[in-house]
Amino acid sequence: MAERYSSFAPGGTAWLLQRVTAAFLVVVLAFHFFLLHFVNHAAEIEFAGTQARMENVGYFLTMVSFLVAGTFHGVNGVYNALINQGLDGTQKKVVLAVLVIASLALIAQGIYVATTMAGWT
Amino acid sequence: MSQSYNRGLIEDFGRWKEFSAGMWAWIFHKFTGWMLIGYLFTHIAVLSSSLTGPEAYTNTIGGLESLFIVRVLEVGLLAVAVFHILNGLRLLMVDLGVGLEAQDKSFYASLVLTAIITVASVPTFLDGVTL
């Protein structure tokens, strides 16, 4: 276990961020669900409504951070789960790379979609 | 040392009946977490229809929402999300060292609450669906 004495904390930061994002997600996810399933019935969603909401910078930023937090939380969770199953060495590095790329792509795509929705493109 | 016998991991799954609350909570949390991240990717994909144009977006969403199966899946998603949230809160408490003695009870409470919330929201979710 060579990394035993390394001075930075592998896992520690990720662990903390997982909790912090979770706490954040509770609030936003509740808001999101409520807004899009109860206040606005899902079936009645139309582009116009979405655009109206997205134009609000506050809402936009909330959604983007929701996305970023959600992606980090989800992907980091998956990564941890895999590591707990004993993923190690090269495999681990590959998985990490794939996950990071997937998340970045997801976030990029998400932000791009959101900007489109807001009509800022 | 002479040979020894490795019973492998199968036994864990063979023993599921003997799992404790904490283990079930862990399994469920994992399962729901994976569902949620899977959904997040799908969700963004669906929303990407807006890139083609407002019509496409409205139609895609509306089209999907008119399908009974999608509605059922949505209820499922709700259940999954609610459980993940509630148990997530439970885990956050555990991380803060609060109420550790009641960890099994809080897990059962998460399950029950999830069930209640899910059942209660069925009408809203299935409202106006065409079979």
Added chain:
Amino acid sequence: MYEHDVIVVGAGGAGLRAAIAAHEAGSDVAIVSKLHPVRSHTGAAEGGINAALQEGDDWELHAYDTMKGSDYLGDAPAVETLAQDAPEDTMRLEHWGMPFSREEDGRVSQRPFGGLSYPRTTYAGAETGHHLLHTMYEQVVKRGIQVYDEWYVMELATSDEDDPNDRSCHGIVAYDVQSGNVEGFKANDGVILATGGPGQAFDHTTNAVSCTGDGHAMAYRAGAPLEDMEFIQFHPTSLPSTGVLISEGVRGEGGILYNSEGERFMFEHGYANNSGELASRDVVARAELTEVNEGRGVDDEYVHLDMRHLGEERILDRLENILHLAEDFEGVDGLVEPMPVKPGQHYAMGGIEVDENGQTCVDGLYAAGECACVSVHGGNRLGGNALPELIVFGKRAGRHAAGEDLGEPQIRTGYGDDVEDETETELPVQPGEAGLETSDGVAADGGVTTDADGLVERTVEQARTRVDTLMDRDEGVQHAEIRQKLQNAMTDYVNVFRTEEGVKKALRIIRECREEYQNVYVDDPSRTFNTDLQQTIETRNLIDVAETIALGALVRDEFRGAHWRKEHQERKDDEWLKHTLISWDDGQPDIFYRPVILEGQDKTYEPKERSY
């Protein structure tokens, strides 16, 4: 063959301390133990460690109490060394991180204990031994001392000159329990036996299953005499089914003993009209057995210890661990019913004869801890005096074996001009090796002197043959049968009550056991983790040890300390201020005596009546 400077056999408190000391003295030391160190029975000790730490207390008081407790059978140089070194060695444990209980000002707590004139029992909760054992094991890990755990030591590699005082020990033979391989270990500077007590010689004991007196038997067969073996301490309150100890605390808090007729017999039958349940251990133990023998025992076996009247609150506050013990090991809820208790073998005051430096009469052979007899406990050990013995004499043995000069010992060992032969007592049977001619290679055979390597090799060969013989035999008796018979005999006849007739009967049964053992066989054909084989060898050791206990009990016709003789109800200081020594002498036990040393550094301990 493995090779080290110092080899410590046993990893209880004494063994670990010895290894650390030898290591600190610069030796290449290894520990060989049949149990992993943390499994050793030292972990069971609850009460505490006596050490004169506080202002107002001093080592001389401790020495005085110990001498009085020993019923003047302790050797003053040993007793004084114990009292002098205990404070420093206890403090060293503290510095190694042992979690002692604390006072408000952050200092270690000390509590009063039976027979002590000052509260000097240092403790760590109700699990002092556990902490002592683990703390020392931690230090062993820290120092990287090599531990061969789950290696069963079978025999010592000792030269076989006629006079044990001329012999020397060069190593051990052990087998790896997990693989069954028998291997030799050469010790360049010394072998330290720290194998613990012989409690399994009795049917009912607070000692662990592993306390089989292996070290006693090995040293005995190698020529070092066993000393004062007849002195066995019985604890009055142990649980009948397992022997788990119920601490004196229950009686201290006001627990009451009842017989099957609901009588508070300590008073009603006049065993101790003043102190009742709080009379000393031996008195209470004898009272309980008398009740049972006279038909007033519950289920003809035990008496009841009742603490219900103390009230739930007080019990939970002070005696909570007792509730758990009764519940877990006896299935009894101490809050709603009385707890069954009976006397159990608890501690052996005697052991391998050693001097203050832990050395036996055989050169290079040391012993420390409960298996040794320095002697500090004499006829009776005070509570809390065994643990300091482990660390004080464990340390000394380790240092001395590693070559440090600890000064000339005042205690003499082995044969010498100060010993006196036993001549009077008639033995009912011939003790010693059964069928010397068909011996399984454990009696020294005289004559051949070889170098150290050769000696170890030869002993390894003998041990291998012995194992093969046991394994190859397909029929005969199993050790469990013999062991049970032996244990029953000891508990029936060499227990708290000893009569001449009874002890003789025991000796006859021991003889039978020996003869039966000639046909013992190991049923389990596997070399892997063969506990059947291990226990079969242990049973042999138990027979040797039990025999010395019974022999000692027969020859000592007086009542001193824990040794009670029906026909001899008084302490005979004119005749018996001497240690009983039994030497194996190539298979024929030889009994002799050595006078007690009562002259201390600057005073002589005059025998007084032992009353509290």
Added chain:
Amino acid sequence: MSTQQQQPEEPQSQEAPEDPEMRGAESPVDEKEKQGGDIDQQTTPEDELEGETVHIKVFRYDPEVEGKQEPRFDDFHVPFEKGMTVLDAVMYARDTYDSSLTFRHSCRQAVCGSDAFFVNGKQRLGCKTQIADLEQPIRIEPLPHQEVVKDLVVDMDHFYDQMHTVEPYFQDEDTPNPADLEEQRQSPENREKIKMSSRCIWCGACMSSCNIAAGDNDYLGPAAINKAYKFAMDDREGEEIKEHRLRILEQEHGVWRCQTQFSCTEVCPKDIPLTEHIQELKREAVKKNLKFW
């Protein structure tokens, strides 16, 4: 069902088994007659009075003995006595029916930690588990997730290695000057704080129960982390050493691996709040790292 349980394991139940491996395994009544001429000690006649026997099924495996190389379960019927523990039952079975039945045990009072078994699907100390509290037949297996050496004996080396990894010893070098017997001061509160953690008897039950430890061999495991807790929380060691200890714990296979499954806490025979200790260390580690931000 696990692999070994799927074997036809119950060729017989009440009668003496024909299996040669179980020779000597007669019903207790026969056994009594055989022992008939035992010496004058009362050979527990109350067994018959109680008239009950306990049915135990014990896992058997021996790499060297044909017929035992393929793991199987043996049935034993042991006369019940009040207060009987699982350890008593297997000891009886060994001493009376089959002397090759192998398991570790020593103290019989829950301090040596030798006899943790998997009893009726849970890690328990044999000597601390009352037969009366269990459902019959009682299934007794070696600890899961450890390699089986023979019968109920598992290889503990990995467990010991993990225990040693956390540097379980006081780091301070200086021993007191014999002349002044000064102890290091420690408040009763601090001693109380480490009390529970110091009770560990190294039985390995917790480690065996933990799914994560099963999946990740490098995971320190609850017992080792708890051991580290004992040292990290002890005020007698300075801040610097505490930080060093936290660094060991926050390595990749350290505290973060714990997924708070609580099974370790549930099985610990010494009632050590393991999960709580692990969680506290996670927070300590985070706190320590925040200092650098």
